Amino acid sequence: MFDDLDIFATVVEQSSLNRASRLLNVSQPALSRKIAKLEERLGVTLFARQGKRLELTEVGRLTYTYALEQRQQRAKFLETLSRFRQGEPLLLTLGASLTTLQTTLPPLVHAYMDKYPAAELKLITGKTHEIVSSVAEGRYDVGIIASATREPGLRCIPLFEDQLRLVVAGHHPLTAVPALTMEHLHRQPMILFSKGTWYRRMTDELFQRSGIEPDVRMEIDSFEAIVRLLPTIKAAALLPKSYLRPELLTSGGLASLHIKELEQTQRSTCLIYRDGPLSAAARSLVQVTEEVFPGGSRPLG
Known part of the structure; x- marks a missing residue:
C-alpha cells in the first residue's frame, strides 16, 4: 500500500493522470486502476472527478498529508540505512552536567560532528547524579560530568583537572x-x-x-x-x-x-560510559574525546 500512496501523492502533485503516468512511466489506464485499487482498499473516495479534472476530497487531502509523511519517513530510513552500511555512527545520546555544557562540550561536539557529519547527536543536560544514573542504567550512551565517580559498572576517564x-x-x-x-x-x-x-x-x-x-x-x-x-x-x-x-x-x-x-x-572533568561492549556511536565519541583531550588519565574504578 505504501507504494500506492506514493503514486497517489505523485498524481496529486501533477494534478493530472496523464502527466503523472508519464513521470511514473506507467500507462494511464494502469495508473487509474492503481488509484481505484487504493480507494477500494481504504474504503473511501480520494478524488472528486469533474470530467478530466481531479479534485481531492476531504479524506483525499488527509490521505495526501499521510502519504507525504510516509515519503519523508522512508527517505530518512534509507538515509540512516545507508549510513549504517558505511559503518558511520547512527545515534548517540550524550548526557552532560550543566557546568560541562558550558566548558567542555562546545569543542568536543564541534570535533565530533566535524569528523562524523552524518551522526545524530542527542544531548540531554542535568545534574551530575542524574547523568551518572542514566548512563549506568543505559538510558544515555555516554556522559560528561564535572567530577569523578566510582559507580559500579561504569568506566570513568578523567579528561582534565580544574579548579x-x-x-x-x-x-x-x-x-x-x-x-x-x-x-x-x-x-x-x-x-x-x-x-x-x-x-x-x-x-x-x-x-x-x-x-x-x-x-x-x-x-x-x-x-x-x-x-x-x-x-x-x-x-x-x-x-x-x-x-x-x-x-x-x-x-x-x-x-x-x-x-x-x-x-x-580541584576536581576532574570526566567522561563516563558503561563497562562492556559499546555501540559504534559511543566508541567513536570516546575516540574523539581522547583526541580533543589527549592529556586525559587512565580510567578510574
Whole structure:
C-alpha cells in the first residue's frame, strides 16, 4: 500500500493522470486502476472527478498529508540505512552536567560532528547524579560530568583537572588586594550557582570550612549570565578556570583572581560510559574525546 500512496501523492502533485503516468512511466489506464485499487482498499473516495479534472476530497487531502509523511519517513530510513552500511555512527545520546555544557562540550561536539557529519547527536543536560544514573542504567550512551565517580559498572576517564577562581569586574576593589584570602569573601556580595548543583555544594562546603558567610545576591546556573551580571551588580563569583578563556575576560572587562584556599576545589572533568561492549556511536565519541583531550588519565574504578 505504501507504494500506492506514493503514486497517489505523485498524481496529486501533477494534478493530472496523464502527466503523472508519464513521470511514473506507467500507462494511464494502469495508473487509474492503481488509484481505484487504493480507494477500494481504504474504503473511501480520494478524488472528486469533474470530467478530466481531479479534485481531492476531504479524506483525499488527509490521505495526501499521510502519504507525504510516509515519503519523508522512508527517505530518512534509507538515509540512516545507508549510513549504517558505511559503518558511520547512527545515534548517540550524550548526557552532560550543566557546568560541562558550558566548558567542555562546545569543542568536543564541534570535533565530533566535524569528523562524523552524518551522526545524530542527542544531548540531554542535568545534574551530575542524574547523568551518572542514566548512563549506568543505559538510558544515555555516554556522559560528561564535572567530577569523578566510582559507580559500579561504569568506566570513568578523567579528561582534565580544574579548579575555581574568583572572578570580578576589572575595577572591583578586590583587584587591588595584594594577597587575597577566603576572609576577603566574608559578607562579600556574590553570585553563586543554584542550590542542588555540584558546584554549589562544593562552594558551600568551602565557605563552611573557612567560616565564611558571603552576601548571596543571586543564584544562577548559567556561567554566561553570571559573567554578564558581575559588572552590573558589583559582585564576585567563583567560576571554573577552564571556562575563563583570556578573550572572555578581556571582552567582559573581568579579572580572574587566585586564592590559595580555592586549590581545595580541584576536581576532574570526566567522561563516563558503561563497562562492556559499546555501540559504534559511543566508541567513536570516546575516540574523539581522547583526541580533543589527549592529556586525559587512565580510567578510574
